[in-house]
Amino acid sequence: MRMGMRLLLGYFLIVAVAGWFVFSIFVQEVKPGVRRAMEGTLIDTATLMAELAKDDLLSGNTQHGRLAKAFADLRYQPINASISGIKKRRNEYLLYMTDAQGKVVFDSAGRAVGQDYSRWNDVWLTLRGKYGARSTQIDPDDADSTVMYVAAPIIHDGKIIGVLSVGKANNTMTPVIKRSEHRILWAGGALLGIALMIGGVMVWWINRSIGKLVRYADSVTLEQPVPLPDVGSSELRKLASALESMRVKLEGKNYIEHYVHALTHELKSPLAAIRGAAEILQEAPPPQVAARFTDNILTQNARMQVLVEKLLLQAKVESRLEIPLAAVSVNALFVRLRESRSIQLERKGIALQYDESDLQVAGESELLDEALGNLLDNAIDFTPAGGSIWLTARAQEEQVLIRVTDSGSGIPDYALDRLFERFYSLPRENGHKSSGLGLAFVREVARLHRGSIQLVNVLPTGTEATLTLHRHFT
Structure with missing residues (x-):
């Protein structure tokens, strides 16, 4: 597997694992978070309703008091609300009121009047001055049929004379929970997609930079060096400079050997010409012949001088990296x-x-x-x-x-x-x-x-x- 693909997979796995932990925690917290918010609302409602229901309890006319009349009228006043796309059509609160002994004296559903609720957790604790709440499964075969009740004491002259408990079915919050979970999961998928795209761009850039270095190294191997690539990153730039330095050092021996052979080969002809001219001049030839061979010596000397100067200039340029x-x-x-x-x-x-x-x-x-x-x-x-x-x-x-x-x-x-x-x-x-x-x-x-x-x-x-x-x- 190519290094770029390994980097991409490693990067994506890290992001995926981190995202899974984060989003699983978010999803796990959505349901209890929504229910905690609902419980807080129920507490406020129960406290307010307990104060309103006190007169009905004191009058002994709870079945026809203001609370009963309000719930009766509420049945004929449908709700038509859209909360962030979630439709709300009716009142979802359940309410019952007990006396000081825990006997139900009013039930908004009309089913529990006269029953003894003194053993229910919400009533039991509230009658003893504590915070009372319970979650009860209405249908034993349906785990989603639970109703959360939160109670508040009805107090008169400093004494608890009854309990008012407000309940709401937990499944009424299911659309909110599902919508939140859906949005979180969608955001998580989008984040993973963006992370994958960013990772792909990073890997493409790394592969491109490394590819430049590979082509550069191959060109050196083929003795057809290309310009030192500009790889962008400071680390890869250091690697490119190191490769260039290594190239120069590795070529040093062959470079010198090649130059010595080449220089020897190039100097053979002018040296032979100078030697031949010198041998003829030693024989004291006529002036016109001597002048011709003297010019030949000067020409060959100038040729050697140009060759040496260009070799020095070439060597100076080739030894430079930047x-x-x-x-x-x-x-x-x-x-x-x-x-x-x-x-x-x-x-x-x-x-x-x-x-x-x-x-x-x-x-x-x-x-x-x-x-x-x-x-x-x-x-x-x-x-x-x-x-x-x-x-x-x-x-x-x-x-x-x-x-x-x-x-x-x-x-x-x-x-x-x-x-x-x-x-x-x-x-x-x-x-x-x-x-x-x-x-x-x-x-x-x-x-x-x-x-x-x-x-x-x-x-x-x-x-x-x-x-x-x-x-x-x-």
Whole structure:
């Protein structure tokens, strides 16, 4: 099972268990909570009704007193109320009154008059000055037929002369209880759904960030490194930096070995040429021959110097993990490119064209100058005399695409996959080869800027290099 799915399941189980505990407690408390509220209402009602019923009890005319008349009239006055969607059609109170001995002298239902209720808990306790209440099951076979009674004393001259007990069937509160339980369970289901959705988003983000790191690690393994990904989280960013640092350290030995072999290979030709020229000069040839071989020595020496300098620059760039980013004007880059290569452009009669741009990129100005300079140098070398080169920049969402397009001969198909290898070079028009480090340097600069570099052929002839960088927002 994938780690993201495990995280999602673990997160969901934690939320589900916590939700189950919370909601089960809520549901378990709904019924007793409603009944406690009903009991409180019954207490208030019984106390009030006991005060109203005192005169009826003292007069000895409880069957035709004010209390009896009120209940008789109540039967002919239906209630039409809607309480939060719950319909109430009739009075649901049951009431009976006893004398000081617990004998029922009035019953709103008309069934218990004359019966001895002195042993019922509500009457028994109330006659002794205590709080009296009971819950009695009317139908022995129906657990939902219970009625809650709460009693209040009828007091005259400081003495308890009777008891008034008010009751209400517990099942009258069933709609309220069911409605509350339904709402709680619905809210619980919605909360679990939201938690699952949030967990899914979190897992998607984690998988996406880890996927970036995996692709980065795979690219290093395939020796096709991509820019260090921006994973967003500080912890994952530290992991990405650690992977990058590990890559650099693991590549160190192979890096040095490769460079030594490559440098040795590249230096063989100029060293052999210098040695051959020196041997001929030792034989004191004619002045014109000596001058020719002296020029050859100077040319090969300059070639070795350029190679060593580019190797040092390449090594310096590849050893860096991060660079300070600042706003760099694309237009300023184009102006500096034109000024620095003006002599080469005039020598070959190449027209360099570019449009002024107000775009800015996030980067290091010197590295971008060097990288774009390498791209422009390649364009000049492979563009015939009288050709054209275009510098363009275009914004694409949060990125800027800087393109160097020439009207040259294009790139052979066999070389397309090897252009960014160190020391790989194609012959120029003059028959010479470059150091083969220019495009490798551009790739490293793109990596440091978390960007990319791409070279493609364009029709009818020519090559287009696209350096993708991040925009700088002010």
